[in-house]
Amino acid sequence: MFKDLKTFVLSTLLNHSHTHTLSSITRFTMKKILFTCILAFAALASYAQEQAIYTQYQAFPVLINPGYTGFEDQHQFLANYRSTWTSFPERPTTYTLMYNGPVGEKLALGGALFSDNAGKVSTTKLQLNYAFRFQIKKLRIGLGLSTEFLNRRADAALLNDPLVDRNDDVLESLVDGQQIFDASIGGFAVHDDKLFVGLTLPNTIRTRLDEAPLAGEEEQSRNLLEHYIFQLGYKFNNEDQNFKLIPSITMRKIRDTPYQIDLNVQGRFLDEKLIAGLTFRPGTSGAAICMLGTKVSQFQFFYSYDLSLSNFQRYTGGSHELTVAYSFNPKSRIISATPSATEGMNK
Numbered sequence: 001m002f003k004d005l006k007t008f009v010l011s012t013l014l015n016h017s018h019t020h021t022l023s024s025i026t027r028f029t030m031k032k033i034l035f036t037c038i039l040a041f042a043a044l045a046s047y048a049q050e051q052a053i054y055t056q057y058q059a060f061p062v063l064i065n066p067g068y069t070g071f072e073d074q075h076q077f078l079a080n081y082r083s084t085w086t087s088f089p090e091r092p093t094t095y096t097l098m099y100n101g102p103v104g105e106k107l108a109l110g111g112a113l114f115s116d117n118a119g120k121v122s123t124t125k126l127q128l129n130y131a132f133r134f135q136i137k138k139l140r141i142g143l144g145l146s147t148e149f150l151n152r153r154a155d156a157a158l159l160n161d162p163l164v165d166r167n168d169d170v171l172e173s174l175v176d177g178q179q180i181f182d183a184s185i186g187g188f189a190v191h192d193d194k195l196f197v198g199l200t201l202p203n204t205i206r207t208r209l210d211e212a213p214l215a216g217e218e219e220q221s222r223n224l225l226e227h228y229i230f231q232l233g234y235k236f237n238n239e240d241q242n243f244k245l246i247p248s249i250t251m252r253k254i255r256d257t258p259y260q261i262d263l264n265v266q267g268r269f270l271d272e273k274l275i276a277g278l279t280f281r282p283g284t285s286g287a288a289i290c291m292l293g294t295k296v297s298q299f300q301f302f303y304s305y306d307l308s309l310s311n312f313q314r315y316t317g318g319s320h321e322l323t324v325a326y327s328f329n330p331k332s333r334i335i336s337a338t339p340s341a342t343e344g345m346n347k
Contacts, residue, residue: 053254055289055319056080056291058266059266059302060323062076062098062100062129064200065187065188066110066129066186067198067200069110069129069142069144070100070102070109073133075330076101077098077326077327079096079325080322081095081096081321081323085317087316088316090118090119092116093118094115095114095115096112098111099112102133107130108129110131112125113126114126120155124151125149128148129145130144142188144188150178150180152180183206184201185200194236198229201227202229203227228252228253229253230250232248244268246265246268248265249264262279264277264278265277266291272294273294274294275291277290277293277304278290279291287306287309288309289305298328300324300325301324302322302325303320304320
């Protein structure tokens, strides 16, 4: 995967060179400098797509935590689209279709279909969620498991690209196709519809279905508990002003990606007809993210834009994410949707 994105970045820079105004030496120097600047981002994206990174997990925690499956005690269908590095041709593009809902009072099921294309590499993933929900006084808890079947394949034309090492084992494996089974566990809890906490352990079980692991994969799989997504937040509800304020923090360490912290704040106004959120991600590869959304009857619409805080931003055009969700109660009783981080499932 890394080799393919390296090719993708280099090809992009070649396509955007000012061939009519710069000499070949100058163009080569620029390509080399730009490639050095964005190589780290290419490495991050190459593996992050296996465990998809969403901006709008604040509004839809089920995107990252199987413990939230059916947590709102309503059926929900959602469609998510994410476009990364929008200035690049063949940029990473992700599509997600998901369902989750209750099965009786305690159980919940969900499913998702995930498709990602980055350069010449395509990834398809089928995900099934299972959750058990219960309540202890004012504390509501959801414990969940997700199983994933992933297929990843690279275009065979890459082997003819002069920028690619034909003898690279990873590339050859990608061209032949990789089939991977993965499982994650997660828990989500809310106390008094105010304080909420979530923990996801991705890649709890990860194995290749098509062949023995490549060198290094078996060793990495031994440190499963090092990968996690942790959320903590609180909902302030001002009923007199019809306003909710939800600050939260997310700490994330996903397989083969750098450690990240998201500092989030979300406001919900006028019975959630207006929803706005801001995220600051500190660090050398940090970002600022703005999110806007609305709830219209049983529908929800969200848009977010990611702005990199590094020099990389001048070449990427940022990232866009869109989500449309439809929710309904089994008894046709409309319940408040996604978090507010916490409402629903009051029994």
